[in-house]
Amino acid sequence: MTWFRESFGAKLLAALGGTVLLLLIITFIVVRRETARQVDIVTTRAISSAERLFAELTELQRQQAAQLARPFTEQRAILRLDAQIQGDDFVLMALEVDYEMQRAGLPDALLVFTDAEGQPVLSIIQGESILGADPAGIAPIAEELLASDEIDATAYRLVDGRLYSVTSLYIEDLAGRAVGTITFGLPIDATDVEDIGAIGGFEACFHVEGRCVVGTPGVDAELTALMNEAVSSGVPLRTRAGGREIFITPELLDATDPFQGLRVTAVPLDDVLVPFERIQQALMFGGGGALLLSALIGIALSRSLTRPMRDLVAATGRVAEGDFGAEVNVTSQDEMGTLAKAFNDMTRGLLLRERYRAVLNKVVSQDVAEELMRGDVELGGESRLVTVLFADIRGFTPLTEGMEPQEVIGLLNECMEHLSQAIDAEGGVVDKFIGDEVMAVFGAPVTQNDHARRAVASAVRMRVGMATFNAVRRSRGDQPLAIGVGINSGVAVSGNMGSSNRMNYTVVGDVVNLASRLTGVARPGEILISGATLRLVGPGIEAPPLGGRALKGFSSEVEVYAVESLSDDRTRSADGSPPVGPPRSNDV
Amino acid sequence: MTLLVASAWLAPTHPVAAQATGVIQGRVQLEAPPPRRRSANRYPGGSAETHAIQSLPAVAYLVGPINAGQGADSEARAVMTQRDTTFVPSVVFLRAGGSVSFPNDDPFQHNVYSYSSIGTFDLGRQNPGSSASKTFAEPGILEVFCEVHDFMRGTIVVSENPYGAIVGADGSFRIAGVPAGEYTIAFWQSEHEPLQQTVTVTGGGTATVQVQLRR
Known part of the structure; x- marks a missing residue:
């Protein structure tokens, strides 16, 4: 039964075969009933015709007797x-x-x-x-x-x-x-009975004192025995004799005087039965053929239906396992074709989405990418409190003079990789690379309450990362690289900006400009933050003020702080080195 | 017609005046016929169904020899004609030993016969205009039929004396000129049981007889 419940083909076969079988059974029943009815009609007709014929014989003999008796009457x-x-x-x-x-x-x-x-x-x-x-x-x-x-x-x-x-x-x-x-x-005499039997189309005999006294020529020993049986039982008998189906009816010659004997008629049913038997045979063969055909059609149909289904199931499995390249090959024009096409469209969509996600992962942090993919991030212009970080490789242009362009890009990418990792590690979003400079945003598009601290921690990571990078470079005999970092916090406008078919998620505003300016004035290895950032970071930051600085584009001087350390376990480097700067105090 | 013939036949029976005679008169009541429910003669060919059966009156007559004197031989000859498929007259009185002639007045054949015990006869086919006669010696009643027309009925009363009468339609009869004495009077009608009884006639007197014939 499980097999039946789980197999579409079995159900289809059962439905088709069942319908054909039901039709066959109904037809059989109708034919059988009609046969019985016809037999009934024929026997009734033959018996009544026998009765009429014998009654006429009797009447004729009575008249003849009267006529013959006339000389005496x-x-x-x-x-x-x-x-x-x-x-x-x-x-x-x-x-x-x-x-x-x-x-x-x-x-x-x-x-x-x-x-x-x-x-x-x-x-x-x-x-x-x-x-x-x-x-x-x-x-x-x-x-x-x-x-x-x-x-x-x-x-x-x-x-x-x-x-x-x-x-x-x-x-x-x-x-x-x-x-x-x-x-x-x-x-x-036998001639009379024979004539009547020939007219009525039946065999008959007069059964008196327990035996057939006179009968039609067709009443042989076998039929006589059957007639005797019908006479002794007193009821009509349907049986076979001489390879023919017959209906034997015993009738009293005189209903009031059973001792006078009986008239037994045997009506052959072949004439009525043969056509119906032919119909039944035709039904048997035709029905068998129809059943076979329905089975074949059922199998073919179920195959044509279940194969694409199995393909679809298999492809779905592959999709579930992450293979978005899974496609089903269905050429049919029917609903299955539509379903397969829809499935293929879906997997193509999924594949595209996966590709986008991969691309997005390259552009933004995975968390942000996830959130973007989920569609939780509102990509519209909105004002939000963010922290913007700029990191700039100092002296990159004079350093790369005389280098091959590939070498320049390689160096830049290597360096930017370190910086990006530091940004990613703190949940920031790399906003853009501007030549030898990288811009990162914290607190957008994903809201982060500790965006200022994350930005500072990221900057500290950059410094540590650069130290490690430079150690490697020095061991290769290359010149070390230094970066200057500027961080500022404040309300900025964030959102998708660009043209209708090419957009960038970014933040704009004075907050960004100030961060950029701070980077500009930062000396190599220095992390400059604004007062706003410092206040937002809260305790655990070691950032002595450097006093007010006049920055380009800003009318008043800006208080600048240089981060020395940030006490936060997350700032530990991957190799287990102690945190940069003194340990963070729990006091506020 | 029948009565007229009977009267004519009765007229010469008046005896001689020397003898003292009397009259027998009376009434014959016939039992009504039962409903005739069935007949074996209903089959094709039988003509009894299509024609009314010729009706026969009852007769009264004296039985035995009576000396009637003169004129005794006048009834030794009688005629029963077949006319219009009827016997005319339907009743004849005949003195025993006398003969009846049966002329055929119809333009077709007749076949007169009788199975009566006193004189079974069969005249065979009689052509139109022909006549045959039969002599009857034994007294008694003869019922006469025609084989071709079985609805024809005739009665011949053969008696040893001339005293007899046909009973009228009203049932009355009268026999006059009977010599005084004691006689047996017989009544007969074809569909009834015959009846006999004694009657005493006195000179100049009238004997009255009332009978009922049963079927």
Whole structure:
């Protein structure tokens, strides 16, 4: 199940296959129900047609019997019969009846006369006359007929192995008195049944006294056994016989008299079933094909969907690990393509941002860069209290005279590297390099409450750094370099300045100018700060005043202090050397 | 018509004046027919259904030989004509030993027969205009039919005396000129049980008989 929950392909397959399967199942159910309905219609129709046909046969035989009985029922015959019955002259009567039957061409018909009480006085069965007895079992029919208001009655009788459809007619004399009955029986022969079976399209047999007496030619031993089964169970039977699907229905010949026997019809269902079986087969194959096709389409679709997804997931993983160069190669025009394109745009954006960050890191301290990247820094013109530091390499121009330009840049960069590190170490921002001079800002763009102290500490670091640098230079035989540092604090305008497509974050104002002027007057190795800076640094700074100085661009003299030391653990050099200057006192 | 013929036939029966005679008169009540619910003759070819069956009146007659004197042979010959598919007259009285001729006045064939025990006969096909006669020796009643037209009905009363009468439509009958004495009087109608009883006739008197014939 986990596999299913986690696999998009499995879900897609399940959805496609499920839909096809559901459609198939519904179609199957509909076809099955329709088949059952059609079978029902066909069997009902065949059974009712069988009933109608046999009813018509019976009616036809009844009419035929009546017609044939006419010589015995017409007035003169009745008068004669009456006279013969009155006169007990049955021998003559038998002779006359036989004569009439010969005339009618019915030597094998069954003929029974009864008296007014229903007792047979003469039975003629296949040309043989029987006086008095009732070999054909006609008395019950005759008695019932005489007791009723009917003029005739029909029944089936099995006599000497032959099935007769018998019709009894009531006979009365001219005064309306009952004379008796005359019963005509016509044998139901195989030809009649065969004809009816051929017309109705079914097999049938007359089932009397536990056996099939006469039936259609198709009633073989197997079908007979099945018919017997249906007869003994008394309910319709659907089964197979001779490779055919059939529906067997037993029907009583006379609903009121089960002893007369049954008529069993076997309706073949092939005609109705075969088309439906074909449909079902077509559905099986077609459905199997559709399932297979849906599986294939599902697999292909899920592949085409999941491959770019996997690519995307993999690329996302790479992005998470910092590889912003990760791109996915999706060519499709669909939503996946759009997603991939969006992803690629995103990683490109991320890559660009990362590049910017790298560049920014080179320009500003990492903290500042982070803050800038986060967008926390407001890059607009704003007035804020900052400390500005200028550091200038003394005598750089005369020193570099006669040097190759590359050597000059190398030296400058080496020196500036030391200065930048000192600025970075204290959280300052290198504002710009101006030739052999560097400008740094503390307290902007990131607010630092101790910006003045940080600036001074940075200057002290520069001095230490330069000492180390010069030691190296001296060991190489190069001339040492000296820097002069000027620091001033005050309110300056900070913000992005420049043109619309090229901007610099910087600070401007008198604060900056004064810092620059202080640098200008600083002797090599000297760190000059203004009174404002000194006050902001607070305790722990050793900076004796040098008195007022007249500086260019400033109308009044400016009090200048030269920093000797700053007691702050952070000013310790990386190599564990003691802080520059005396230890900072905790006293204010 | 029937009554007229009967009267004509009765007229010469008046006996000679020397003998003391009386009259038998009375009333015959016929039981009403039951509803005829069924008939075996309803099948194609039967003509009984389409024609009204010729109605037969009841007859009253004296049984046994009676010395009637003169004119005794006058009923030794009777005629029963087939006309308009009816027997005319429908009832004839015949002295035993006498003969009845059956002329066919219709322009088509008839076949007159009877299965009555006193004289079963079958005249066969009779062409138009032809006539056949039969002699009946035994007294009794003959019912006469036509095989072709089974709605035709006729009655021949064969008796040993001339005393008989047709019962009128109102049920009354009258036999006059009967010699005084005690007789058996018989009543007959084709659809009813026959009935006999004794009657005593006095000279100049009138004997009254009331009967009901049952089916």
